[in-house]
Structure formats: structure tokens, C-alpha cells
Amino acid sequence: xxxxxxxxxxxxxxxxxxxxxxxxxxxxxxxxxxxxxxxxxxxxxxxxxxxxxxxxxxxxxxxxxxxxxxxxxxxxxxxxxxxxxxxxxxxxxxxxxxxxxxxxxxxxxxxxxxxxxxxxxxxxxxxxxxxxxxxxxxxxxxxxxxxxxxxxxxxxxxxxxxxxxxxxxxxxxxxxxxxxxxxxxxxxxxxxxxxxxxxxxxxxxxxxxxxxxxxxxxxxxxxxxxxxxxxxxxxxxxxxxxxxxxxxxxxxxxxxxxxxxxxxxxxxxxxxxxxxxxxxxxxxxxxxxxxxxxxxxxxxxxxxxxxxxxxxxxxxxxxxxxxxxxxxxxxxxxxxxxxxxxxxxxxxxxxxxxxxxxxxxxxxxxxxxxxxxxxxxxxxxxxxxxx
Numbered sequence: 001x002x003x004x005x006x007x008x009x010x011x012x013x014x015x016x017x018x019x020x021x022x023x024x025x026x027x028x029x030x031x032x033x034x035x036x037x038x039x040x041x042x043x044x045x046x047x048x049x050x051x052x053x054x055x056x057x058x059x060x061x062x063x064x065x066x067x068x069x070x071x072x073x074x075x076x077x078x079x080x081x082x083x084x085x086x087x088x089x090x091x092x093x094x095x096x097x098x099x100x101x102x103x104x105x106x107x108x109x110x111x112x113x114x115x116x117x118x119x120x121x122x123x124x125x126x127x128x129x130x131x132x133x134x135x136x137x138x139x140x141x142x143x144x145x146x147x148x149x150x151x152x153x154x155x156x157x158x159x160x161x162x163x164x165x166x167x168x169x170x171x172x173x174x175x176x177x178x179x180x181x182x183x184x185x186x187x188x189x190x191x192x193x194x195x196x197x198x199x200x201x202x203x204x205x206x207x208x209x210x211x212x213x214x215x216x217x218x219x220x221x222x223x224x225x226x227x228x229x230x231x232x233x234x235x236x237x238x239x240x241x242x243x244x245x246x247x248x249x250x251x252x253x254x255x256x257x258x259x260x261x262x263x264x265x266x267x268x269x270x271x272x273x274x275x276x277x278x279x280x281x282x283x284x285x286x287x288x289x290x291x292x293x294x295x296x297x298x299x300x301x302x303x304x305x306x307x308x309x310x311x312x313x314x315x316x317x318x319x320x321x322x323x324x325x326x327x328x329x330x331x332x333x334x335x336x337x338x339x340x341x342x343x344x345x346x347x348x349x350x351x352x353x354x355x356x357x358x359x360x361x362x363x364x365x366x367x368x369x370x371x372x373x374x375x376x377x378x379x380x381x382x383x384x385x386x387x
């Protein structure tokens with residue numbers, strides 16, 4: 001029996017595991033390409049999210065909520081709708097009031113933060129980028145079905161990528177071999193051209209592909225997220241996200257708690273001048289007020305800080321997992337873990353980072369295509385040779 005070499009094992013892993021995960025990886029990569037620039041595209045095509053800056057303060061969350069009631073509860077059936085909260089951007093951005101519509105699901109009202117005037121309504125169920133994200137995360141299947149399919153396919157893709165790196169390594173290191181594995185020879189027959197495209201593009205995107213895959217797996221599997229955190233934190237256990245709960249045995253001792261909390265947080269945060277601020281109302285007896293401030297003026301989220309307050313006393317409560325601590329006060333492991341999403345989409349590197357992730361995702365999407373063409377042509381040639 002012929003002994004299998006390490007390279008031969010890598011070849012079979014690359015071939016068959018690549019074939020197994022190819023369609024899913026293609027969909028995930030293409031949808032990822034599109035989603036990377038969703039904020040930039042929204043800023044171009046959704047100009048109504050901007051308002052004229054006025055020399056007066058923003059309306060409070062309770063005032064915007066009152067202004068929005070006529071749109072949220074327009075007909076009798078709307079009584080089942082639930083308002084979640086209000087989010088503020090900088091002074092030139094519309095405020096957003098989020099609520100759950102009994103039929104349409106998560107819905108956003110854009111309001112003028114200075115007057116409360118209605119701008120437009122957006123249901124995320126029909127939003128283009130939400131549809132793209134659904135394909136990216138669950139292949140447009142029910143989430144509990146599609147998410148593990150994507151997760152296992154990406155995990156398989158990690159093995160495929162590593163095996164591809166092994167196959168890329170030349171048997172002999174010299175100028176000629178390096179040129180052949182780092183450049184595409186355009187004046188070649190179709191088989192050789194596809195082979196070069198697969199091999200060279202695969203090499204250039206391999207490192208970014210591994211980073212994107214590993215960070216993405218934290219949303220697919222809880223065990224992977226915990227393991228990933230343990231590694232980057234030096235053995236610590238991940239503090240899970242959970243909202244705080246109000247004391248249900250108490251009743252409110254005073255009225256206008258929404259406004260009292262608003263006045264408090266206005267003193268603590270530069271609302272409208274920097275970053276984004278979210279104010280969520282309690283809707284159930286055990287709910288707490290939830291606020292979130294993200295000081296970043298770019299498209300990153302790792303500095304977000306969630307805080308919770310009892311709905312009856314405004315006593316501050318503990319919650320939010322690793323996001324319940326200000327970024328500046330977090331451990332090195334927590335800081336790195338909080339960057340997971342921003343690393344995944346490239347936002348951690350600003351616009352250049354997003355461009356790199358976009359191009360890498362485009363390259364990843366090409367690999368199943370060129371890989372299939374190579375396999376098909378090789379198989380066809382092999383069949384001809386047997387005749």
C-alpha cells in the first residue's frame with residue numbers, strides 16, 4: 001500500500017472539503033462584499049437621514065415618542081405595536097425611533113430631532129441590506145437552520161484555506177518557482193489560466209480569509225466564541241451579554257422618570273456632538289432603561305458602552321456583559337474581543353480596511369468558481385485519456 005504524504009492529504013482535504021463548502025462560501029463571500037459598504041451606500045441613497053442643523057437642543061426621547069405615537073398607533077390594530085427606543089446621531093442626522101410592528105416586525109421611524117417632524121418609515125423586513133445580511137448569515141433559510149450550515153461551512157473553509165497554503169508552498173524555493181506561484185501568466189490556455197487564478201488569488205487572500213472566517217465563527221457557535229475569547233484573553237471566561245432587570249417588587253416613586261434619566265445622561269455624554277446615543281424604554285414590568293453611547297465618529301462599534309437603570313428608582317444596574325464596562329476600563333482581552341465585528345468587516349482599518357475586506361471577499365468568491373473549473377477540466381481530460 002502506497003504511503004500518503006502530508007501534501008497528498010492536504011490535496012484531498014482541499015479538493016473534497018472545498019467541494020463540500022463551495023456553494024455556501026460563494027454566497028457568504030458575495031453577500032459579504034455587498035454588505036461591507038452598506039453604511040456608505042445608505043449615506044448616498046438615503047439622503048433623507050440628514051437634517052438641517054438648528055440652533056436649539058434635541059427633543060427628549062419621551063417627546064419624540066409622543067410625537068411618533070400618531071404614526072406608530074395609526075389604526076386600532078396598531079395597539080399591539082411596541083416602541084423600543086430612540087437613537088440620536090450627530091446634529092445633522094435624523095433621530096430614529098425603533099418599534100415592533102405587529103405585522104411588519106422591526107420598523108424604524110426617521111424623525112427630525114429638533115421638532116419631531118416625521119421624515120420617513122423603514123421596515124427592515126424589506127430592506128435591501130437586511131436581505132443581504134440574511135443571506136450572509138443564514139442563506140435566507142430559517143435562522144436556526146441556516147446559521148449552523150453557514151457556521152460549519154466556514155469552519156470547513158478554514159481547513160480548506162490552510163490546506164491550500166500547504167499546497168501553495170513550492171517544493172523548491174528559487175526565483176522561477178516564486179514567479180510561478182506569485183504571478184498569473186495571462187498568455188496561457190484556459191486550464192492553466194484558471195489554475196493560476198485559483199492558486200495566486202488564493203495565496204493573496206489567504207490571511208485575510210482566515211481572519212474573516214475566524215471572527216465570523218464567533219456568531220455561528222457559542223462554543224467557538226467562548227474558546228476564541230479564552231485564547232485572546234489568556235484563559236479568562238467570556239462574560240456573556242445579558243440585559244439587567246428592574247426590581248419588580250418596587251413601584252415608581254415619582255413621575256417623568258424618562259425625562260429625569262434624559263437630563264442625567266445629557267450631562268454625561270456629548271449627545272449630538274460626537275458618536276451615537278441610544279435610549280431604550282422599559283416595556284415590561286421587569287425591563288430596565290437601557291442606554292448605549294458609542295463615541296466613535298467612524299463606522300466602528302467596539303467602543304460602545306451599555307448601561308441599565310431600574311425603571312422605578314433609576315438605580316444603575318449591572319448588565320451588558322463585556323459591553324457593560326467602558327472601553328477604556330476594559331481588559332486587553334475584552335478590548336480585542338469587542339473589535340471582532342469591526343475586524344470582520346474591515347472597519348477597524350477605516351475605508352482602506354473595508355476596501356481590503358471587500359477585495360478579499362471578492363477573491364474568496366472566485367475560488368469555488370475557479371476550483372470547480374479546474375476540477376471539471378481535469379476530470380474531462382482524465383476521461384478522454386481512458387478512452
